[in-house]
Amino acid sequence: MIEEQSLFKKIFGWLVGGAIGDAFGIRVEMMHYLDIKEQYGWVTHFDDIPWRKESKQSPLERWNPLGVQMGNVDGFHPLGRWSHEVGAYTDDMRYRLMACHTILQKGGPINGMDFANAWFNYRLMAEGAEEYEPTLSWEGPQKAYARVMGSLERLTKLANQSRPCFSGWDAPMGIIHAGDPAAATESGYAMSVAIATALTPGATIEDVIENVLEYAWALGNHEGEFRGRMQRLLEIAGKCDTPFDLYEPFYHEFLVTFPPWEAVWTLEMIPAAIAITMIAGKDTKQTIIGAANLGRDADTIAGIAGELAGALYGIDALPPAWVEKVLKLNPNPDMQQMALDLTNLIVERNQSQLNRSKNILSA
Numbered sequence: 001m002i003e004e005q006s007l008f009k010k011i012f013g014w015l016v017g018g019a020i021g022d023a024f025g026i027r028v029e030m031m032h033y034l035d036i037k038e039q040y041g042w043v044t045h046f047d048d049i050p051w052r053k054e055s056k057q058s059p060l061e062r063w064n065p066l067g068v069q070m071g072n073v074d075g076f077h078p079l080g081r082w083s084h085e086v087g088a089y090t091d092d093m094r095y096r097l098m099a100c101h102t103i104l105q106k107g108g109p110i111n112g113m114d115f116a117n118a119w120f121n122y123r124l125m126a127e128g129a130e131e132y133e134p135t136l137s138w139e140g141p142q143k144a145y146a147r148v149m150g151s152l153e154r155l156t157k158l159a160n161q162s163r164p165c166f167s168g169w170d171a172p173m174g175i176i177h178a179g180d181p182a183a184a185t186e187s188g189y190a191m192s193v194a195i196a197t198a199l200t201p202g203a204t205i206e207d208v209i210e211n212v213l214e215y216a217w218a219l220g221n222h223e224g225e226f227r228g229r230m231q232r233l234l235e236i237a238g239k240c241d242t243p244f245d246l247y248e249p250f251y252h253e254f255l256v257t258f259p260p261w262e263a264v265w266t267l268e269m270i271p272a273a274i275a276i277t278m279i280a281g282k283d284t285k286q287t288i289i290g291a292a293n294l295g296r297d298a299d300t301i302a303g304i305a306g307e308l309a310g311a312l313y314g315i316d317a318l319p320p321a322w323v324e325k326v327l328k329l330n331p332n333p334d335m336q337q338m339a340l341d342l343t344n345l346i347v348e349r350n351q352s353q354l355n356r357s358k359n360i361l362s363a
Contacts, residue, residue: 022093029063285322
């Protein structure tokens with residue numbers, strides 16, 4: 001059916017758009033936008049770049065990851081890309097793919113306990129256990145990565161959450177609730193609402209923004225701050241001709257340099273990604289370039305912007321050469337097959353709901 005084909009293209013676009021953004025942005029992660037501009041004159045290609053020089057910018061404007069940082073294992077950072085080739089994605093995308101795998105295994109929406117079980121099972125596999133359920137696997141420092149994602153502290157906290165994903169990485173909850181942002185907000189946050197909206201036929205970035213603001217209550221204590229930041233940033237974005245025009249006012253007004261530091265995803269990265277997607281319009285290449293060159297946690301911001309643009313405009317709207325590059329360098333899991341499986345699951349669930357409704361009405 002045409003409707004199913006359209007949904008598949010949007011879901012495939014979401015997966016690959018997120019993977020492209022993640023892989024594109026990791027090259028300039030933790031850089032200040034002015035350092036990127038000075039050293040590279042903006043990164044607009046998808047090839048290797050020279051090693052970065054020491055920053056000249058204020059430490060308050062530079063992004064630093066939270067907590068004590070891990071060292072490399074077998075030449076790669078467990079939370080980074082596990083390849084020396086440009087185009088490989090990072091932990092951002094591995095997280096999304098594990099959430100999708102868990103949804104497919106359950107056959108519907110998941111909660112914190114479901115996701116905790118999935119990460120525990122992944123750790124069993126990575127540690128070399130003889131028995132474990134089917135799970136995802138990547139070539140790289142899996143054991144070190146699994147010990148982070150499947151730590152006792154993390155699993156205990158996750159198992160007690162109704163919303164399974166971090167804010168900013170919760171888009172998979174929008175996939176399983178495609179076209180139903182109200183349902184998406186029950187198991188996710190702003191990005192689940194954004195993606196659920198984007199998967200609706202004919203959806204626009206304006207529809208996404210409207211629903212993200214309407215369902216901002218899901219962000220709890222961050223609701224008021226998020227609304228204010230979104231509205232102010234969108235006001236500025238409306239006067240920008242290109243994403244690059246947003247950088248200076250964004251750094252001046254919107255950086256999260258105060259605790260709780262985890263709020264950076266909700267209050268800084270999501271508004272930035274949405275605003276840049278709005279400025280770039282249907283030009284998905286400029287969306288990803290614009291989000292990555294903003295700097296700071298560039299792979300996350302570009303991943304969010306890329307997945308939103310991919311969900312809105314579909315796989316055919318993404319740069320073909322970049323799609324080919326990312327799919328070639330990241331063969332497992334097969335993102336095209338995963339997109340097809342997710343599409344079939346959504347269609348089956350919707351048909352089951354329709355049949356139940358007909359039975360109720362005919363009773």
